[in-house]
Amino acid sequence: MTRVTLQYYAQLREQAGASSEQVSTTASTLRDLYAELQARHGFSLPVEALKVAVNKQFSDWNRLLAEGDTVVFIPPVAGG
Amino acid sequence: MNRFELTAAPVDLAAQREALKHPGSGGFCAFEGWVRNNNEGREVSGLEYEAYTELAIAEGERILAEAAERYGVLAASAVHRVGNLAIGDLAVWIGVSAPHRDEAFRACRYIIDEIKHRLPIWKKEHYLEGDTAWVACSHTERAHELEPPHAHGHHHHPHPSRADKFAPDYSRQVRLREVGEAGQRRLAEARVLVIGAGGLGVPVISYLAGAGVGTLGIVDGDVLDASNLHRQVMYDARDVGQRKVDLAARRVAQLNPAVEVITYEQPLHAGDITDVFAGYDLVVECTDDLASRYLANDAAVLTSTPLVLASVYQYEGQLQVVTAEPGEPCLRCLWPEPPAPALAGSCVESGVLGPVPGVLGTMQAMEALKLLLDLPRPAEHALQLVNLLDGTSQRLPIDASQGCAQHGGCVAVARRSLERAHAEGELERRFERLEEAIHAGYAIVDVREPDEIDATPLHVTSLRVPSGEISAYALVHLERPVLLVCASGRRSAHAARLLREQGVDAWSLAGGIAALMAS
Numbered sequence A: 001m002t003r004v005t006l007q008y009y010a011q012l013r014e015q016a017g018a019s020s021e022q023v024s025t026t027a028s029t030l031r032d033l034y035a036e037l038q039a040r041h042g043f044s045l046p047v048e049a050l051k052v053a054v055n056k057q058f059s060d061w062n063r064l065l066a067e068g069d070t071v072v073f074i075p076p077v078a079g080g
Numbered sequence B: 001m002n003r004f005e006l007t008a009a010p011v012d013l014a015a016q017r018e019a020l021k022h023p024g025s026g027g028f029c030a031f032e033g034w035v036r037n038n039n040e041g042r043e044v045s046g047l048e049y050e051a052y053t054e055l056a057i058a059e060g061e062r063i064l065a066e067a068a069e070r071y072g073v074l075a076a077s078a079v080h081r082v083g084n085l086a087i088g089d090l091a092v093w094i095g096v097s098a099p100h101r102d103e104a105f106r107a108c109r110y111i112i113d114e115i116k117h118r119l120p121i122w123k124k125e126h127y128l129e130g131d132t133a134w135v136a137c138s139h140t141e142r143a144h145e146l147e148p149p150h151a152h153g154h155h156h157h158p159h160p161s162r163a164d165k166f167a168p169d170y171s172r173q174v175r176l177r178e179v180g181e182a183g184q185r186r187l188a189e190a191r192v193l194v195i196g197a198g199g200l201g202v203p204v205i206s207y208l209a210g211a212g213v214g215t216l217g218i219v220d221g222d223v224l225d226a227s228n229l230h231r232q233v234m235y236d237a238r239d240v241g242q243r244k245v246d247l248a249a250r251r252v253a254q255l256n257p258a259v260e261v262i263t264y265e266q267p268l269h270a271g272d273i274t275d276v277f278a279g280y281d282l283v284v285e286c287t288d289d290l291a292s293r294y295l296a297n298d299a300a301v302l303t304s305t306p307l308v309l310a311s312v313y314q315y316e317g318q319l320q321v322v323t324a325e326p327g328e329p330c331l332r333c334l335w336p337e338p339p340a341p342a343l344a345g346s347c348v349e350s351g352v353l354g355p356v357p358g359v360l361g362t363m364q365a366m367e368a369l370k371l372l373l374d375l376p377r378p379a380e381h382a383l384q385l386v387n388l389l390d391g392t393s394q395r396l397p398i399d400a401s402q403g404c405a406q407h408g409g410c411v412a413v414a415r416r417s418l419e420r421a422h423a424e425g426e427l428e429r430r431f432e433r434l435e436e437a438i439h440a441g442y443a444i445v446d447v448r449e450p451d452e453i454d455a456t457p458l459h460v461t462s463l464r465v466p467s468g469e470i471s472a473y474a475l476v477h478l479e480r481p482v483l484l485v486c487a488s489g490r491r492s493a494h495a496a497r498l499l500r501e502q503g504v505d506a507w508s509l510a511g512g513i514a515a516l517m518a519s
Helices: A009-017 A030-041 B014-020 B053-071 B103-116 B179-188 B201-209 B244-255 B273-277 B290-301 B355-373 B408-423 B434-438 B450-457 B468-474 B490-500
Strands: A004-006 A022-023 A051-053 A068-073 B002-007 B028-032 B042-051 B075-081 B082-087 B090-098 B121-127 B132-136 B154-157 B193-197 B216-221 B260-264 B282-285 B307-313 B316-322 B381-386 B392-397 B443-445 B482-485 B506-509
Touching: A004 A009, A009 A030, A022 A030, A030 A051, A068 B381, B002 B053, B014 B075, B014 B090, B028 B103, B042 B075, B053 B075, B053 B090, B053 B103, B053 B468, B075 B290, B090 B103, B090 B450, B179 B355, B193 B201, B201 B216, B201 B244, B201 B282, B201 B355, B216 B244, B244 B260, B273 B290, B282 B290, B282 B355, B290 B307, B290 B316, B290 B408, B307 B355, B355 B381, B408 B490, B434 B443, B434 B450, B434 B482, B468 B490, B490 B506
Parallel strands: A004 A068, B002 B075, B193 B216, B193 B282, B216 B260, B282 B307, B443 B482, B482 B506
Antiparallel strands: A004 A022, A051 A068, B028 B090, B042 B082, B042 B121, B075 B090, B121 B132, B154 B260, B307 B316, B316 B381, B381 B392
């Protein structure tokens, strides 16, 4: 199990009901992690519509999770 | 001869009218303002006018002289009551005589508008419930600011006549060592295009006009709605229903007459956007529309025009500066394609608190001024995320090598995207409800797969032809225009293109089912 901190923006924050949370996960990559969260929170956005950042740097979805990572999921937003 | 009077006594109308008679007069026009029994929903029992007499008379005389000069009238007078007035009493009287009726009408309108706008006269309303309130009289629309009449297309708004008298004072910003007189000259020479005069656009337009940016282009196809006012704070309740570009142009004229405004009352499209961008030094994208933001990104990259992007969602926002210089990242480096409109969220669907676009729009104005003045900016390009609920802000550096660079570079990606948008634009029709399309004579063809149709059926009569099989159907015999419908507008655009080649009058529903109004 890997323990990570998650931050959500926009629709993801709304659908998760929180702007951040700490989770322990068996997912190995960011892509797997998002799939797991999508099932748990019912996220409507597909992974292709999102950017992901780890420890304040944008990242590849195939990156492996490390203990203590802070992961941020960011959709583009439209409001003005 | 012109005369302006303030009086506490009732006005002798016959004498006023007689005094304006002139052998050369072919037209006389009078206006009377009366005390009515209600204001803004409250019942009024009477009111009281109070004036700063010396200034009001001097300014009133000046207004009459301006009207005489502007419209060539022979004589004009105005009387404004002060003191206590009852319902139905005459509060103000204007009379104008001129050679022809047109000058008389216009001068009369000019005088009353300017009196309401400029005279130091205050009105205290007495309400039926017994309380009272002072009401500003200086809030009014001035018809003459909209002269000459608008034609279609985009408009130059000439400086109003009082611009000559008003000298902008930029001393507070010129004092900054990094700005100085040289910086102020750069601003005066700058041409900035603001796309969208809404929640983000309002602070951008206000600050750039205040800063003395020489030319502001403003694009907006909407009229003001009452639901805009909580966040679009340069408009007010009386503006509802008017075109935002006109309201914004008027506001800029009032804020800083030295700024020239060019308005575009239709959204830019793939066919004209690069030509428009080529006329500006900088673009600030302030719409609530992802497609517009991507279109602006592509045009900025192709014309090497710096672009300041921002968008908001409920309590948070995103900010990105696209410098449009070779090797520096663009919007598509982050998100190559926009998600379907239904997934992205808008202020209408998701809600937004007024100060959120206020903050992000203000940040856009700041970034625009930094670019125009060449002020210090962080070297690394970043997406800035601002969350106003928890007060956090973070900058995530964008690695250009991980973006469009992997697909031929920003310029190649932008060119392909713009070409596609152009082709799709020529195939698209926009409807909020499919009933409207049927009413307009279109046959609806649903090109989705059977399982998608089962999940989200259309509630109108439609043919069902999966997009992959569209060419096999002889739709050419329909003898009606065909509107193709899919989930996002992509497959239907592709199918429409194929059908056009067969001679079918085929169109694609813009944005697909996701863009229809929720029923």
